[in-house]
Amino acid sequence: MNLDHLIDISKRYGSDSAYVLLGGGNTSMKADGVLYVKASGHALGSIDAGGFVRMDLAKLDQIWHKQYSSDDQKREDEVLADMMACRLEGEVSRPSVEALLHALLPFTYVVHLHPALVNGITCSQGGEEATTRLFPSALWVELVKPGFILAKTVKERMGETAYPMIFLENHGIFVGSDTIEGIEGIYEEVMNTIETAVERKPDFTPVAYDEGAVASITAVLEGASGQKVLFETNAEVRSFLANANSFGPVASSFTPDHIVYAGFKPLWVGEGENLLDAYHAFEKEHGSAAKIIAVEGLGFFSIGEKPLPLFLDTVAIAVYSESFGGPKFMSEEMIDFIRNWEVERYRSQVAST
Numbered sequence: 001m002n003l004d005h006l007i008d009i010s011k012r013y014g015s016d017s018a019y020v021l022l023g024g025g026n027t028s029m030k031a032d033g034v035l036y037v038k039a040s041g042h043a044l045g046s047i048d049a050g051g052f053v054r055m056d057l058a059k060l061d062q063i064w065h066k067q068y069s070s071d072d073q074k075r076e077d078e079v080l081a082d083m084m085a086c087r088l089e090g091e092v093s094r095p096s097v098e099a100l101l102h103a104l105l106p107f108t109y110v111v112h113l114h115p116a117l118v119n120g121i122t123c124s125q126g127g128e129e130a131t132t133r134l135f136p137s138a139l140w141v142e143l144v145k146p147g148f149i150l151a152k153t154v155k156e157r158m159g160e161t162a163y164p165m166i167f168l169e170n171h172g173i174f175v176g177s178d179t180i181e182g183i184e185g186i187y188e189e190v191m192n193t194i195e196t197a198v199e200r201k202p203d204f205t206p207v208a209y210d211e212g213a214v215a216s217i218t219a220v221l222e223g224a225s226g227q228k229v230l231f232e233t234n235a236e237v238r239s240f241l242a243n244a245n246s247f248g249p250v251a252s253s254f255t256p257d258h259i260v261y262a263g264f265k266p267l268w269v270g271e272g273e274n275l276l277d278a279y280h281a282f283e284k285e286h287g288s289a290a291k292i293i294a295v296e297g298l299g300f301f302s303i304g305e306k307p308l309p310l311f312l313d314t315v316a317i318a319v320y321s322e323s324f325g326g327p328k329f330m331s332e333e334m335i336d337f338i339r340n341w342e343v344e345r346y347r348s349q350v351a352s353t
């Protein structure tokens with residue numbers, strides 16, 4: 001089977017930061033009863049044929065006729081085991097957790113991404129209203145547990161309708177078409193429509209900052225974390241970090257990707273607070289160290305390289321969401337679910353290597 005078109009489009013979107021950050025998102029193709037879906041741990045921007053897993057579509061369909069445990073952990077383990085068993089012989093990679101959704105959509109090509117512009121809608125108070133108003137042919141799905149429950153919810157909502165776009169609250173978008181040109185056309189329409197609808201865009205203009213303060217905080221955080229620490233600020237970041245109140249719209253997690261790469265919430269350090277004490281207190285209270293440290297009036301520090309673009313993405317989403325009723329974070333229950341989910345722990349391990 002020739003995967004060239006699928007690889008091309010995966011690389012194209014995967015290397016465009018307006019569409020994909022850190023290789024997130026996934027793509028698939030269906031042919032002759034086989035689903036070719038991105039394997040977990042592969043970045044879209046550099047994917048080749050080895051980054052796709054072949055799965056038996058008829059077997060995947062059997063999953064809908066099975067009964068699974070009502071316990072979250074057990075159910076996801078059972079479904080994962082069944083999904084692994086749907087792979088064609090010889091496959092060793094682990095399919096994306098979103099493979100079930102790819103299998104469900106009745107299109108040859110499916111491209112699932114988490115663009116900041118789109119998430120400006122899916123992570124906003126008026127997300128459902130904006131989606132139905134701007135995209136009458138789209139399906140909106142509210143925030144539910146990812147994995148099996150999400151796929152099951154989409155299946156029920158779809159019924160017999162072939163929706164070319166599915167907007168997932170606090171997550172991203174699935175686009176399906178029988179041709180590559182169809183996929184490109186839909187993404188263009190989606191991005192242009194939202195761009196026209198937003199009243200304000202993030203202002204990432206550089207700003208001057210106290211280099212001495214940044215150097216000393218960087219040294220403290222590198223000592224405490226044992227990792228390379230990066231600093232970032234700009235006009236938009238500075239305005240969100242002006243005080244504890246203005247920090248509100250970027251103070252938690254918008255999507256699973258933000259949790260996996262940037263931690264479930266940033267640490268806020270107000271003026272006059274002891275940064276090192278706050279860093280240790282966060283780790284003690286939450287059982288994991290902060291990956292983003294936001295310092296009042298200054299900017300933010302990223303523990304390692306990966307959290308940095310994700311926090312800038314949080315800032316962009318917060319700005320876009322202003323045009324759709326204001327930001328809406330994932331619920332605490334859902335954040336806990338993601339933090340404890342083996343699938344996401346696997347993804348976060350792969351990501352940190």
Ligand SMILES: [Zn+2]
Nearest residue numbers: 025098112172
């Ligand atoms: Zn996703």
